[in-house]
Amino acid sequence: MRTLFSKGRILDPSQEMDVVGSVLVEDGQIINVGGDIEAVDVDEVYDCTGLWIAPGLVDLHTHLREPGEERRETIKTGTQAAAAGGFTTICCMPNTSPPLDTPSLIDFILDRAASPEAGGIFVAPVGALTQGQLGERVADLGSLKKAGIVAVSDEGGPVQDSVVMMRAMETCLQLDLPILVHCEDLSLSRSGSMNDGATAAMLGLKGMPRSAEEIMIMRNCVLALNTGCRIHILRLSTWGAVEMVRQFKFLGAPVTCEVCPQYFTLTEDAVGEFNPNFKTTPPLRTQVDIDLLTQALNDGTVDCIASDHSPYAPFEVDVPFEEAPFGMAGLESAVGVTLTELTQTGILSPLETIRKLSTAPAEILRLEAGTLRPGGTPVAQITLIDSNVEWTYDVNRTFSKGKNSPFHGKELRGKAVLTYCGNEVYRDPHFHNDRYARQ
Amino acid sequence: MSRQLTAIRHLDTDTIRALIDDAGKLKESVVSGKEIRSGKARSIGLLFFENSTRTRVSFEQAASHLGYRVVNFSGSGSSLSKGESLKDTILTLKNEGLEGLVMRHKASGSAALGASYFGGPFVSAGDGQHEHPTQALGDALTIKERLGKVEGLKIAIVGDVLHSRVARSNAWLLSKLGNEVRFVGPRSLIPAYTAKLPGEVHYDLRSGIAGADVVMCLRLQRERMEDGRLSSTGEFSRNYQINRVSMRAAHPDAIIMHPGPINRGIELDDLAADAPNSAILDQVANGVFVRMAALKWVFEGEKA
Numbered sequence: 117m118r119t120l121f122s123k124g125r126i127l128d129p130s131q132e133m134d135v136v137g138s139v140l141v142e143d144g145q146i147i148n149v150g151g152d153i154e155a156v157d158v159d160e161v162y163d164c165t166g167l168w169i170a171p172g173l174v175d176l177h178t179h180l181r182e183p184g185e186e187r188r189e190t191i192k193t194g195t196q197a198a199a200a201g202g203f204t205t206i207c208c209m210p211n212t213s214p215p216l217d218t219p220s221l222i223d224f225i226l227d228r229a230a231s232p233e234a235g236g237i238f239v240a241p242v243g244a245l246t247q248g249q250l251g252e253r254v255a256d257l258g259s260l261k262k263a264g265i266v267a268v269s270d271e272g273g274p275v276q277d278s279v280v281m282m283r284a285m286e287t288c289l290q291l292d293l294p295i296l297v298h299c300e301d302l303s304l305s306r307s308g309s310m311n312d313g314a315t316a317a318m319l320g321l322k323g324m325p326r327s328a329e330e331i332m333i334m335r336n337c338v339l340a341l342n343t344g345c346r347i348h349i350l351r352l353s354t355w356g357a358v359e360m361v362r363q364f365k366f367l368g369a370p371v372t373c374e375v376c377p378q379y380f381t382l383t384e385d386a387v388g389e390f391n392p393n394f395k396t397t398p399p400l401r402t403q404v405d406i407d408l409l410t411q412a413l414n415d416g417t418v419d420c421i422a423s424d425h426s427p428y429a430p431f432e433v434d435v436p437f438e439e440a441p442f443g444m445a446g447l448e449s450a451v452g453v454t455l456t457e458l459t460q461t462g463i464l465s466p467l468e469t470i471r472k473l474s475t476a477p478a479e480i481l482r483l484e485a486g487t488l489r490p491g492g493t494p495v496a497q498i499t500l501i502d503s504n505v506e507w508t509y510d511v512n513r514t515f516s517k518g519k520n521s522p523f524h525g526k527e528l529r530g531k532a533v534l535t536y537c538g539n540e541v542y543r544d545p546h547f548h549n550d551r552y553a554r555q
Numbered sequence: 556m557s558r559q560l561t562a563i564r565h566l567d568t569d570t571i572r573a574l575i576d577d578a579g580k581l582k583e584s585v586v587s588g589k590e591i592r593s594g595k596a597r598s599i600g601l602l603f604f605e606n607s608t609r610t611r612v613s614f615e616q617a618a619s620h621l622g623y624r625v626v627n628f629s630g631s632g633s634s635l636s637k638g639e640s641l642k643d644t645i646l647t648l649k650n651e652g653l654e655g656l657v658m659r660h661k662a663s664g665s666a667a668l669g670a671s672y673f674g675g676p677f678v679s680a681g682d683g684q685h686e687h688p689t690q691a692l693g694d695a696l697t698i699k700e701r702l703g704k705v706e707g708l709k710i711a712i713v714g715d716v717l718h719s720r721v722a723r724s725n726a727w728l729l730s731k732l733g734n735e736v737r738f739v740g741p742r743s744l745i746p747a748y749t750a751k752l753p754g755e756v757h758y759d760l761r762s763g764i765a766g767a768d769v770v771m772c773l774r775l776q777r778e779r780m781e782d783g784r785l786s787s788t789g790e791f792s793r794n795y796q797i798n799r800v801s802m803r804a805a806h807p808d809a810i811i812m813h814p815g816p817i818n819r820g821i822e823l824d825d826l827a828a829d830a831p832n833s834a835i836l837d838q839v840a841n842g843v844f845v846r847m848a849a850l851k852w853v854f855e856g857e858k859a
Binding site: 312313314315316317318319320321322323389390431434435436437438439 | 564640641642660662663664665667668682683684685686717720723746747748749750751752
């Protein structure tokens with residue numbers, strides 16, 4: 117069985133490749149890529165004229181909510197949403213109920229993700245850093261690693277005690293596991309619900325100061341510098357955070373970081389009149405922060421873009437702002453928002469856009485993903501992107517159970533239109549059926 | 556569309572003036588024992604998720620002068636303690652036939668949300684640290700009675716501005732009517748970012764109340780010591796208490812106001828609280844009349 121992705125713009129940052137050409141897949145494996153490849157005995161052809169052919173996108177930061185919070189999302193719906201968003205590999209966060217702190221739970225995730233019902237993409241589980249995610253005692257990370265985790269994280273329950281974090285880093289250095297750190301000093305942010313700024317003051321909401329984020333970024337970077345443990349900072353939101361990461365990278369600390377679409381597009385003003393769909397942590401900040409974050413994406417200080425897909429059941433969000441949970445569903449809007457706000461505006465070139473959404477996140481966690489190089493991935497992972505299609509993001513048409521999006525109704529330009537992960541796992545209505553032919 | 560009163564910030568100046576004027580007229584009628592024609596007898600729910608005696612009694616009095624029936628519903632001992640959501644509680648009350656709703660809730664922004672669930676005549680009795688619109692209307696009526704006008708005045712709002720819904724509602728109302736509003740208090744109790752609040756900040760009491768026509772004290776809550784914003788009540792009262800000495804900086808005819816309940820000896824001393832220029836009891840009395848005006852106003856919207 118031979119499949120040809122024909123005559124598209126190949127964007128593969130892992131090979132610094134930006135050429136018009138084709139990708140040849142045989143029995144689910146990429147066997148040839150390039151501007152001038154010979155393709156004989158092809159069984160099916162995807163005509164990619166005018167489309168981007170990119171390595172399947174990689175998301176380091178997704179909440180699949182299973183086990184325990186199936187009202188918000190399941191592995192099935194979450195992986196379907198990921199496939200529809202153009203992702204072929206996603207990392208699921210450990211703050212489920214119970215948290216992913218034992219090998220059997222990792223087995224459960226991997227089994228569910230591989231079931232025929234699921235979205236047909238790869239799920240790389242992230243283990244809980246501490247037992248029960250209580251921030252007190254480091255979990256049995258060695259057995260979690262054996263079970264198949266790709267990283268550990270304190271996401272959703274940031275470790276406050278510096279000794280615990282230092283011990284965790286020593287353990288993770290030994291096991292060669294990176295830590296995805298949620299940087300928040302809870303003593304400063306507690307009972308806050310949006311950025312500490314003029315809007316919060318007007319609305320009578322307790323603010324979450326930028327210092328709550330920056331202090332913990334500073335602490336975690338210092339510990340990473342001193343222990344040598346690799347850390348990846350989840351969702352930067354402030355200009356100060358950017359400057360700290362820049363400085364620690366300069367000092368040689370093994371630090372990488374991400375931003376999420378909401379942080380380079382929306383400010384605290386978007387909260388408007390207490391709209392819970394705009395509540396997240398760290399909170400939406402200000403235009404100065406957006407300017408620095410986008411600049412840092414451009415200059416490489418920010419390594420990648422992640423969705424921080426945090427779905428909630430509709431009833432959980434239909435409450436007063438202060439009582440609403442933190443987080444936004446994002447898998448199915450991430451590519452559209454990124455292309456609209458960063459690529460179409462010239463902040464990121466098409467090749468750099470794919471680097472931030474695929475190659476860089478794969479490299480950060482050393483995943484077998486993010487490349488079109490033959491043999492570079494277990495099966496061919498390919499995402500076709502139409503960078504010109506204009507569409508409107510509508511939460512009523514998403515696969516995710518989470519309808520809590522700040523981008524509902526937003527007009528976007530650019531979309532993943534076909535996702536291929538060993539076989540076709542998602543075809544968008546914007547991918548015209550004339551483009552597909554069986555020979 | 557029904558009218559809903561959730562925040563002064565959303566009201567236009569004409570509406571604010573009309574509500575104050577109407578409250579004044581209603582007061583005359585009540586005081587002179589004239590019959591009040593408020594149209595149909597209505598049934599309204601008083602839904603208080605947060606304890607309140609003063610405001611609840613004030614709304615009950617207002618409703619009784621208007622001939623409305625009142626159904627009381629408080630957060631504790633209700634379906635709320637059984638885990639019912641705000642939305643379901645309000646939809647239940649609506650479908651039990653309540654025609655209007657008065658609500659107090661501890662979450663900022665809950666007034667607009669509650670009003671949208673209810674979808675009918677609605678008056679906020681305070682939402683978190685956001686707004687307390689009827690308090691501000693009553694205060695404006697009081698200022699108008701005492702000083703003859705509510706425009707072109709210098710108003711100092713003194714104390715815990717950060718946590719005060721009364722401060723926010725008053726600042727919006729008084730600035731919309733063309734008064735100069737000042738927020739006065741220690742840095743730990745004044746929002747750090749005030750670009751979206753209508754007032755200038757003074758950290759010094761003397762400069763803050765210099766020449767003020769109205770000095771509005773706010774209640775200082777014990778939690779402010781617990782969360783470390785103040786070391787002691789003494790620390791606050793030494794620097795920000797309104798008393799005969801500190802009032803020397805204000806205009807000689809300045810009035811003293813306080814939304815209650817008063818912490819005597821902390822934000823206000825006895826002399827100031829009981830002085831002839833204290834308007835505190837007028838505020839309480841006028842609260843009833845502005846609540847009458849507010850209830851009438853939201854129901855008038857139904858006819859239109």
